[in-house]
Amino acid sequence: MIVRDFKHIVENERERVTSDARWTSVRMLLADDKMGFSFHVTFLEAGSEHTFEYKNHFESVYCMQGTGSITDLATGETHYIRPGVMYALDKHDRHILRAEDELVMACCFNPPVTGTEVHREDGSYAAPEEIEA
Amino acid sequence: MIVRDFKHIVENERERVTSDARWTSVRMLLADDKMGFSFHVTFLEAGSEHTFEYKNHFESVYCMQGTGSITDLATGETHYIRPGVMYALDKHDRHILRAEDELVMACCFNPPVTGTEVHREDGSYAAPEEIEA
Numbered sequence: 430m431i432v433r434d435f436k437h438i439v440e441n442e443r444e445r446v447t448s449d450a451r452w453t454s455v456r457m458l459l460a461d462d463k464m465g466f467s468f469h470v471t472f473l474e475a476g477s478e479h480t481f482e483y484k485n486h487f488e489s490v491y492c493m494q495g496t497g498s499i500t501d502l503a504t505g506e507t508h509y510i511r512p513g514v515m516y517a518l519d520k521h522d523r524h525i526l527r528a529e530d531e532l533v534m535a536c537c538f539n540p541p542v543t544g545t546e547v548h549r550e551d552g553s554y555a556a557p558e559e560i561e562a
Numbered sequence: 563m564i565v566r567d568f569k570h571i572v573e574n575e576r577e578r579v580t581s582d583a584r585w586t587s588v589r590m591l592l593a594d595d596k597m598g599f600s601f602h603v604t605f606l607e608a609g610s611e612h613t614f615e616y617k618n619h620f621e622s623v624y625c626m627q628g629t630g631s632i633t634d635l636a637t638g639e640t641h642y643i644r645p646g647v648m649y650a651l652d653k654h655d656r657h658i659l660r661a662e663d664e665l666v667m668a669c670c671f672n673p674p675v676t677g678t679e680v681h682r683e684d685g686s687y688a689a690p691e692e693i694e695a
Contacts, residue, residue: 430634430655435646457624457648464620464650465672466599487597491590491668493626501563513568515590517597522563535624535668539598 433457435470449548451477460541460557467541473497473528481548482523485556487539489517495532500525523552566590568603582681584610593674593690600674606630606661614681615656618689620672622650627666633658656685 438445438455445456451474458468473479473495480502492514499516500507502523508516510532518524526532546554571578571588578589584607591601606612606628613635625647632649633640635656641649643665651657659665679687 430632430637430657431648431650431652432632432641433648433650435648458622458650462650462652464622464652464670466622466670468622468624468648468650468670470624489591489597489599489601491601491603493668499563499565504563508565515564515566515568515601517564517566517591517595517601519564519595519597524563535626537597537599537601537670539672 431458431462445544447544452479454536456542456544458541460543462541465539465541467538469536469538469542471532471534471536473526473532473534475528475531477528479526479552480523481526481552482521483518483538484521484551484553485540485559486542486554487518487521489515489537491515491535493533493535495528495530497526497528497530497532499527564591564595578677580677585612587669589675589677591674593676595674598672598674600671602669602671602675604665604667604669606659606665606667608661608664610661612659612685613656614659614685615654616651616671617654617684617686618673618692619675619687620650620652620654622648622670624648624668625665626668628661628663630659630661630663630665632660 447454454469454471497510580587587602587604630643
């Protein structure tokens with residue numbers, strides 16, 4: 430059994446915390462935990478806007494706190510986000526995520542993120558085999 | 563892209579809500595969403611105690627609200643649960659989960675739950691192939 434505490438990670442395990450200009454992600458579970466998915470608690474700064482496209486991953490995102498919106502760039506459709514709303518990128522959907530207030534999201538990735546990925550220019554993470562190569 | 567709202571599910575999609583005597587689980591993502599995992603928001607009643615052993619699944623559980631504890635029945639170790647604490651059953655660990663106050667948990671299962679499983683006497687869910695058979 431693995432037991433981890435968000436607070437302990439933030440204070441003592443900074444290698445599990447990844448930040449970009451306007452978001453921070455606390456990696457509660459990563460690929461080496463061998464669960465077959467990774468689990469992150471991600472904070473998106475109030476007023477920020479992000480374009481992501483996880484070409485190599487499925488991701489689900491559950492809003493725990495905050496408000497914002499997501500636009501599906503394939504359809505142009507925009508969905509409002511508030512606590513209790515979840516989106517799942519089952520088609521590796523390219524999208525824009527906007528935080529009105531700070532968003533706090535529970536994110537699951539399949540395949541699991543290793544923790545060493547960086548967002549590439551196209552908003553994606555490399556596939557596991559590209560990282561290993 | 564799949565977008566689902568917890569509130570809408572609770573009010574209008576009762577087939578996505580599963581209850582046992584002292585817990586309720588709102589299935590935000592299930593196997594037929596083809597994400598490779600399922601995602602549930604689960605409520606455990608204040609004062610309740612549960613013995614589970616997911617012999618056929620990996621499960622991670624992130625506490626969003628409430629307090630309680632988990633005892634690993636293999637080691638006898640007990641961990642306190644409060645918001646921000648996550649446990650992951652990477653060894654299909656048999657465990658007792660106790661809610662002091664009502665616990666609200668974000669749960670991921672791999673393989674994904676289909677939504678038709680029931681807890682068996684041993685606290686497990688059937689494996690996907692047992693359900694299909």
